[in-house]
């Protein structure tokens with residue numbers, strides 16, 4: 115008998131009914147639902163023993179000790195190390211991204227060489243050979259963004275042995291303060307003993323958001339013994355938090371300091387300066403209350419009150435610095451130092467202190483010597499024809515974070531061989547011939563010796579907390595390897611040995627200092643200080659045309675080294691960035707004067723460039739000032755940073771400071787036109 | 790007409806029974822792939838021959854979390870070098886200890902990440918209430934992997950957890966297991 119159509123259909127029906135009495139439909143439905151929850155892109159938890167490893171944050175010069183929480187071998191989060199003097203358990207938004215940055219898409223995954231405009235992967239052996247061949251007998255310069263690590267010492271020592279003095283740090287207040295201090299014949303590195311002060315007057319420096327050892331500053335503020343007063347143009351994180359905010363025009367903090375000096379001198383205060391008489395007469399005649407009021411926007415009565423409050427305090431401290439951490443001149447620093455000298459707080463508890471230096475690479479200059487040199491001046495020299503064959507860039511991004519980066523790019527194009535040791539694919543790395551990625555700082559040995567701004571000598575070292583994820587190599591180790599190839603002896607076979615020697619030079623050892631930072635209370639006595647009066651003239655110069663620009667640095671938007679992190683994208687506020695436009699901030703008065711409307715699109719025109727922004731009207735900025743954030747407008751990195759807003763560095767204008775020869779850009783002015 | 794009727798019942802029955810055979814007999818075989826552990830680990834050698842106790846390797850950490858299967862580093866406390874004749878041990882030392890890699894053990898009861906199972910809360914039960922009794926095995930049991938979901942055949946389903954909780958008077962609130 116055959117199976118007819120009817121029979122076949124009943125067979126299928128029987129099969130279907132039968133299937134309902136089996137696990138097939140139910141199990142399949144269940145499994146498919148589970149399958150649909152297991153897409154490969156869904157992150158999986160890491161299981162293993164939880165542990166904590168001490169480390170050190172190298173995302174800014176703040177030098178915070180970290181406590182990296184691990185599950186098994188994998189770090190999962192970074193918190194402040196409770197036992198570290200600069201973090202005391204705290205961490206800033208940037209530092210809290212430390213672990214996530216291990217996996218940032220912009221990480222460079224191995225050594226790369228540019229070939230006809232495209233990068234190709236090469237081996238580390240090949241990289242070392244190319245570098246050695248290009249350095250031999252050539253004129254080499256180096257730029258470092260690590261102002262307190264021994265990696266810079268290795269690089270500077272190496273350059274010196276190659277016969278070059280062209281080692282530079284990225285600009286910061288650390289350099290300017292050193293330059294001013296040296297002009298005053300001071301010794302050592304300046305610092306502020308905020309912890310023991312009972313009246314801290316902060317002129318400009320946004321110490322609770324972005325300036326210096328931010329977390330330590332916050333801790334000192336949290337346990338303050340008296341008042342913290344802030345003078346600056348914008349209600350920054352510091353201004354909004356401290357006991358009092360006094361609006362002052364951008365870059366006029368030095369003038370305010372001299373205004374205070376005027377009243378202190380009138381009260382009969384003196385400072386042990388060789389040329390004290392000259393200085394006193396100069397200030398009393400030139401920085402009269404009316405001049406100071408016109409320049410700073412602070413009334414004479416307020417300045418006088420500041421002077422009186424400082425005198426009343428038993429341990430006052432005046433901290434001066436650029437609003438955005440760079441671009442200030444010797445003028446501001448010398449003026450700030452002078453107030454402290456008149457108050458008699460130098461090397462006193464709670465005052466301005468001079469800290470010792472340290473180095474272990476014999477050929478390397480002292481940090482105070484390296485800090486005298488300006489990369490911007492070097493760029494001028496190159497532009498004017500100075501022959502330089504090669505540039506080594508370590509942890510620095512000058513093509514983004516120097517004033518007028520387009521011009522910087524043009525000048526650097528004159529240098530035929532450029533190497534970037536960046537961990538991330540930043541603007542500078544993209545313009546180099548070789549990218550030889552340094553490991554992320556959690557993957558390498560690194561250190562920080564007395565970060566600028568602290569009040570005591572501190573040495574911290576971190577051992578790696580994770581094996582390198584990509585094919586990276588510690589830059590100082592690579593330099594030692596190349597030095598070896600070139601027959602140049604820096605006296606150490608590995609970077610770990612350098613750190614060991616540094617720890618020993620401080621009377622400790624690598625293991626102890628990795629577990630707990632070394633600290634000392636050594637302050638350097640000063641014998642004969644002076645203050646060249648020419649430096650004080652800067653504050654009297656007439657301002658140019660345009661509106662004052664107050665750049666604002668905020669760690670959560672990234673900094674000069676690190677672009678906006680994936681972690682922090684969500685905390686960018688709607689009045690900081692919307693779609694592709696970033697915002698400038700002006701108050702209602704200024705908006706009316708400049709005919710600006712909320713959300714209106716404008717162009718900021720500086721001396722060397724322009725950028726596009728939208729307007730936010732807010733009373734957190736003083737009259738006649740435009741505040742704008744640094745950190746936007748990246749053209750490299752990854753989707754988290756690229757193409758968001760514009761780069762404010764483009765509109766900063768650089769001037770040469772008389773008396774010190776320094777380049778300054780904290781008094782930039784811009785024109786605002788509707789876009 | 791009668792002839793026509795028998796023609797309907799028989800194919801129905803054949804289809805019905807066939808589906809039962811496929812559903813109960815063939816389907817489970819097709820659904821799971823059989824896998825062997827990457828290393829033929831012998832519990833017997835460790836327990837019987839070496840006299841080791843379960844909790845020498847399967848420990849609770851100080852914070853009360855369960856360490857599960859020991860890491861390569863922990864195994865290497867004894868097996869830094871090959872100690873015996875077993876080729877499985879040699880393979881382990883060569884491929885995992887020397888290479889500093891973790892063994893991708895197949896976990897018979899692996900729960901998804903959204904389940905927070907606390908071993909210490911269940912420590913009064915015998916391990917074999919949930920796990921296969923591997924303590925005396927020389928070769929680990931075959932691991933059946935669900936080809937669709939990717940989970941082990943023995944991964945406990947939620948209804949099983951809930952039933953046991955209900956029978957033992959433990960809460961079945963969501964947050965007890967899902968944090």
Ligand code: SF4
Nearest residue numbers: 171174176178206209
């Ligand atoms: S302040 Fe600087 S060093 Fe400290 S956590 Fe933030 S980025 Fe790191």
